[in-house]
Amino acid sequence: MAIDTGIIDGREVAQAVRGEVRQRLEALRARTGVTAGLATILVGEDPASKVYVGNKHKACHDVGMESFDVTLPAGATQTEVEAKVAETAADERIHGMILQLPLPKGLDGVAAMNTIPAAKDADGLTLASQGRLATNLPGPRPATPWGVIRLLEHYDVPMSGRHAVIVGRSNIVGKPLVHLFLEQNCTVTICHSRTADLEAECRRGDIVIGAVGVPKLIGRAHVSEGAVVVDVGINRTDAGLVGDCDFEGLQGIARLITPVPGGVGPMTIAMLLTNTVALAEAALAG
Numbered sequence: 001m002a003i004d005t006g007i008i009d010g011r012e013v014a015q016a017v018r019g020e021v022r023q024r025l026e027a028l029r030a031r032t033g034v035t036a037g038l039a040t041i042l043v044g045e046d047p048a049s050k051v052y053v054g055n056k057h058k059a060c061h062d063v064g065m066e067s068f069d070v071t072l073p074a075g076a077t078q079t080e081v082e083a084k085v086a087e088t089a090a091d092e093r094i095h096g097m098i099l100q101l102p103l104p105k106g107l108d109g110v111a112a113m114n115t116i117p118a119a120k121d122a123d124g125l126t127l128a129s130q131g132r133l134a135t136n137l138p139g140p141r142p143a144t145p146w147g148v149i150r151l152l153e154h155y156d157v158p159m160s161g162r163h164a165v166i167v168g169r170s171n172i173v174g175k176p177l178v179h180l181f182l183e184q185n186c187t188v189t190i191c192h193s194r195t196a197d198l199e200a201e202c203r204r205g206d207i208v209i210g211a212v213g214v215p216k217l218i219g220r221a222h223v224s225e226g227a228v229v230v231d232v233g234i235n236r237t238d239a240g241l242v243g244d245c246d247f248e249g250l251q252g253i254a255r256l257i258t259p260v261p262g263g264v265g266p267m268t269i270a271m272l273l274t275n276t277v278a279l280a281e282a283a284l285a286g
């Protein structure tokens with residue numbers, strides 16, 4: 001018998017998270033006189049990266065956070081990029097920073113990102129922050145996977161003792177999600193392109209996460225009735241933006257599902273802002 005499938009509204013949850021950030025910023029300003037600041041570093045002119053960076057500045061403006069737009073030309077060297085990271089990190093007005101990836105060809109974006117000090121890592125993606133997450137130490141959390149957890153919390157999805165199945169093992173989504181689900185006392189399975197029987201693994205999930213980059217990979221054969229489905233995928237197709245999960249096909253099977261767009265997407269910037277205000281609070285504590 002088909003069940004009613006509810007929609008997880010990421011835009012609404014992201015607004016709620018932004019509201020929390022706004023309040024924390026005001027409290028911090030009242031206590032210290034300081035407005036927390038986020039810096040973006042963009043190397044080159046990639047149009048998609050420019051849009052992403054622009055959205056982050058708009059979000060800062062929306063919540064009353066200071067934002068700093070740091071740019072380098074496409075021809076910048078690795079040394080110049082890392083020097084700019086160091087210079088930005090040394091600026092006391094900046095409490096969180098991100099290096100917009102990917103960098104132009106020939107540059108090592110991950111190496112440059114890893115020179116961001118943990119105390120200013122707004123994306124939570126540096127080796128130091130990922131290590132802290134993996135060993136249960138406090139610190140900034142990787143923004144997109146943390147957004148997944150916030151969505152589930154907001155909708156009171158039970159996690160303790162439940163089975164979360166993640167499809168995708170990237171360093172920015174799948175792997176950090178393992179640790180975030182473990183923090184919630186979930187039992188976790190992580191699948192990837194070599195998983196022998198993806199459908200069977202996914203059907204074991206009370207929560208199924210698509211973080212793959214393959215349009216509508218996860219469909220009716222992968223999801224048990226009543227499971228909660230969170231779709232991280234953003235795939236540009238002729239039919240527009242499509243997730244990794246078959247949103248229409250999973251109606252009547254999933255208990256709750258995120259749409260694409262309007263699901264996980266808006267949460268990433270909201271969690272980036274959350275990391276930044278937390279870094280500012282820590283820097284100005286005492």
Ligand SMILES: NC(=O)c1ccc[n+]([C@@H]2O[C@H](COP(=O)([O-])OP(=O)(O)OC[C@H]3O[C@@H](n4cnc5c(N)ncnc54)[C@H](OP(=O)(O)O)[C@@H]3O)[C@@H](O)[C@H]2O)c1
Pocket residue numbers: 144167168169170171172173174191192193194195198211212213214217232233234235264265268
């Ligand atoms: N703000 C956001 O909402 C946000 C943020 C980040 C990413 N995304 C989106 O999330 C998706 C994943 O991003 P990502 O950076 O994590 O991707 P990625 O680095 O390309 O990783 C994809 C993962 O999916 C696995 N995979 C590929 N084909 C598969 C298949 N047929 N069956 C099972 N597993 C398969 C790969 O397995 P192997 O490891 O074996 O190759 C890999 O682990 C993309 O659509 C991306 O645009 C959204």
